[in-house]
Amino acid sequence: SFNxxxxxxxxSGDRCWDPMQGLTYERCCALGPDEENEVYIPIWHxxxxxxxxxxxxxxxxxxxxxxxxxVLRLSQDISAVTTEWAAYRKENIPLLLWxxxxxxxxxxxxxxxxxxxxxxx
Numbered sequence: 001s002f003n004x005x006x007x008x009x010x011x012s013g014d015r016c017w018d019p020m021q022g023l024t025y026e027r028c029c030a031l032g033p034d035e036e037n038e039v040y041i042p043i044w045h046x047x048x049x050x051x052x053x054x055x056x057x058x059x060x061x062x063x064x065x066x067x068x069x070x071v072l073r074l075s076q077d078i079s080a081v082t083t084e085w086a087a088y089r090k091e092n093i094p095l096l097l098w099x100x101x102x103x104x105x106x107x108x109x110x111x112x113x114x115x116x117x118x119x120x121x
Contacts, residue, residue: 044087
């Protein structure tokens with residue numbers, strides 16, 4: 001599960017990952033457009049948050065011969081966030097990815113994807 005395996009940047013041990021079965025940190029822990037992992041935001045115990053781009057956007061911006069699945073690795077500064085409640089202190093808010101920012105990213109992603117792309121390359 002996300003709680004057991006994805007916190008602390010996936011350093012939960014070999015019990016979570018089996019590349020032969022397709023179970024990798026990048027595959028299981030990315031926040032995807034069709035996943036429900038966003039309920040765990042803010043992910044206050046990880047220095048990185050993985051965000052999978054939609055297939056439509058990924059195919060628009062990368063060549064066709066490149067694998068379609070694109071995952072962004074966003075860095076967070078968790079040095080001052082020692083407990084979950086510390087994440088909510090006003091001075092720590094800019095350090096983490098929050099649900100509102102994630103939702104805005106998905107909205108902008110939708111605007112950028114074909115066929116109704118409002119952004120020019």
